[in-house]
Amino acid sequence: MTLIDETSTIPAGGPTLEQVRRIVTELPGPRSAAILARKADAVASGVAHSMPVSVVAAGGGVVVDADGNSLIDLGSGIAVTSVGNAHPKVAAAVAAQAAQFTHTCFMVSPYESYVDVAEALNRLTPGDFAKKTALFNSGAEAVENAIKIARKHTGRQAVVAFDHGYHGRTNLTMALTAKAMPYKAGFGPFAPEVYRVPGSYPYRDGLTGAEAAERAITLIEKQIGADSLAAVIIEPIQGEGGFIVPADGFLDAVVAWCRDNGVVFIADEVQTGFARTGAMFASEIFGIEPDLVTTAKGIAAGLPLAGVTGRAEIMDAAHAGGLGGTYGGNPIACAAALAAIDAFENDGLIERARQIGEVLTTRLGAMRDSDARLGDIRGHGAMIAVEFVDAETGAPDAALTAAVAKACVAEGVIILTCGTFGNVIRFLPPLSIGDDLLNEGLDVLATALERA
Structure with a gap:
């Protein structure tokens, strides 16, 4: 059973998708919400999810949900779709x-x-x-x-x-x-x-x-x-x-x-x-x-x-x-x-991973220069993380991390957290993402951090 009516068009995945962040409903939108309600009834509760969406297409650096929201993908399905979703x-x-x-x-x-x-x-x-x-x-x-x-x-x-x-x-x-x-x-x-x-x-x-x-x-x-x-x-x-x-x-x-x-x-x-x-x-x-x-x-x-x-x-x-x-x-x-x-x-993806790493470390480093809550930036290539801490004590700040991630998700950026102490945001974008989308996702992160 699909919750998309017969007159609606599911976009093709892969590189044919328009590479933009577009939020047309609150997340989750009504169609995603209905599917997630069915998930709650049918799927074991131990199988959790972090994004309040139901995906219908993905490619390049975006994921599109059942309501037409286009999200920036900074997770690659946890480092899986590195070549890009639905690669030709x-x-x-x-x-x-x-x-x-x-x-x-x-x-x-x-x-x-x-x-x-x-x-x-x-x-x-x-x-x-x-x-x-x-x-x-x-x-x-x-x-x-x-x-x-x-x-x-x-x-x-x-x-x-x-x-x-x-x-x-x-x-x-x-x-x-x-x-x-x-x-x-x-x-x-x-x-x-x-x-x-x-x-x-x-x-x-x-x-x-x-x-x-x-x-x-x-x-x-x-x-x-x-x-x-x-x-x-x-x-x-x-x-x-x-x-x-x-x-x-x-x-x-x-x-x-x-x-x-x-x-x-x-x-x-x-x-x-x-x-x-x-x-x-x-x-x-x-x-x-x-x-x-x-x-x-x-x-x-x-x-x-x-x-x-x-x-x-x-x-x-x-x-x-x-x-x-x-x-x-x-x-x-x-x-x-x-x-x-x-x-x-x-297809030059090893070099592209290095380029993505340079963008991530440069942007995150600039944020850290003005905000002591960013305790450590580390990683290689397109596998970069920032560890959030209490600015005065250096203690792990899981609450700040969760708040920043939640705010990014609400604005249409797929963000993953990790860390033994729950205080790390990790960046695993597909290597097919463009610099414009990558920088826009980091803009959203910066705004979320300012407001946290």
Whole structure:
């Protein structure tokens, strides 16, 4: 059932959409409100939403709702539609594949596009060594399978994750995730043999990378023991935890310790991967070569696909049949991924991410110069965040953050919050957004901040 009458026209998505912010009703408008009312009746209440709209089209740097409101997109579906929503290459590849076949299960009847994606990931991920890949459906699945592979390879059980990390919502990945609400509260007990240590949070801990690494490694050695440790997993830039960029030297030292002790180093690049940070993978920024890399989100421009890629000898540790899943590497998702990878490599999107980062950091930096409530601006490329604090004490200010985000949403700008303390606004615009829309969204943010 649709709530759009027969005479109304749903705009085409993709780059054909007019790239303007236009608010024609209060949010939600009557059509969106009616759909959201149905959602409340039909969908489990645990599935929340942050924007009071029902989407009918998206593309470039805008999202259009059922009432005709056109919103500036600074979230990309949480770093998923990095190439732009309904990208022509992706839409064409998906349509062509759907007309051929939609599913066989790669474990039953393999097909070439799965192999093509694996070859691309083996080529693109950091590290000049022989690699192999396995495909799955979601970031959490990729992380869970990376842990399985590491345990099988090492014959060990323990896994180390870091403060402020986020790795998913399955039982094992909830154990790896740091933040309790809303991800873990009431859902335990969690998978055993998962340990957490402090990482590097320069704005809050004041440590150099070497000092933060020494602190973490000492805790690992004294409280867990290298001989018991299968893997260390970390996001090169921590996403949900607040876009925390580690101090220089931290990741290098952790990787070196893992090498010396036969521990598998896993880089969770689910959010940071595929041009998001101004490099194809954030590990490149820090000059590290992970043993295993997990990917999802931007890999297939909105289709469910994820991967684990890494050293061939580690990836081959699992016995035949030990990895897989009914839908893992679905042919339509693989077609979307190949088209998206084509766009990332050939449409200048890595450079565009850097340009977006320059706009964001310049504008936010100017705001911070006149407003001490902007405590820290950090990130790389089109993955930038601002941490809001009490101007006098420097304490996290979650109330201010929520008020600013709410005001932006009301004015038609899709804004995402994050951070362990709930005091960070993160910017993840599609790489297809124009500077005019990006600056207009930041204008709205500046006004909301002045009024907060």
